[in-house]
Amino acid sequence: MTRVWEWNRPVTVRxxxxxxxxxxxxxxxxxxxxxxxxxxxxxVRREAEGRAYRYEAVSTRAAYAAALxxxxxxxxxxxxxxxVAFFGMMSPEQRQALRDAVRMVQVDEPGDPEQPAQExxxxxxxxxxxxxxxPEGADEAGPAEGDEPGASATGKEx
Numbered sequence: 001m002t003r004v005w006e007w008n009r010p011v012t013v014r015x016x017x018x019x020x021x022x023x024x025x026x027x028x029x030x031x032x033x034x035x036x037x038x039x040x041x042x043x044v045r046r047e048a049e050g051r052a053y054r055y056e057a058v059s060t061r062a063a064y065a066a067a068l069x070x071x072x073x074x075x076x077x078x079x080x081x082x083x084v085a086f087f088g089m090m091s092p093e094q095r096q097a098l099r100d101a102v103r104m105v106q107v108d109e110p111g112d113p114e115q116p117a118q119e120x121x122x123x124x125x126x127x128x129x130x131x132x133x134x135p136e137g138a139d140e141a142g143p144a145e146g147d148e149p150g151a152s153a154t155g156k157e158x
Contacts, residue, residue: 004056
């Protein structure tokens with residue numbers, strides 16, 4: 001999926017193969033099988049082009065990551081505690097990205113009396129609770145990357 005997302009347009013098996021072969025040896029049939037499996041699972045759509053197909057991602061990488069986070073959060077028996085633990089694992093840069101994202105959502109939804117938009121860089125009580133609940137050393141370790149279809153635990157492509 002990473003390669004399909006990186007191309008950001010419909011791609012052929014040959015294009016993905018040539019891209020992967022810059023890093024390692026891989027067979028055409030392997031790439032074809034993986035793309036066919038992704039199509040069968042609904043991750044990519046394909047359109048015939050001559051004797052080949054062009055494959056295109058059904059959703060963006062960001063939408064995929066958001067769905068994973070929502071699924072994990074929804075599975076928790078204590079969603080608030082899960083969020084506090086997750087925030088505690090975030091790097092300062094990730095927490096800033098979260099603040100920015102919350103501001104964007106608040107700007108998109110004016111008139112929400114429960115969530116007034118704030119443009120200050122002050123620490124909120126929720127952020128203070130998150131910092132207090134974070135395990136020691138959590139700021140240094142961000143969430144694992146590479147957790148998308150086609151990636152192994154090491155973040156390498158399959």
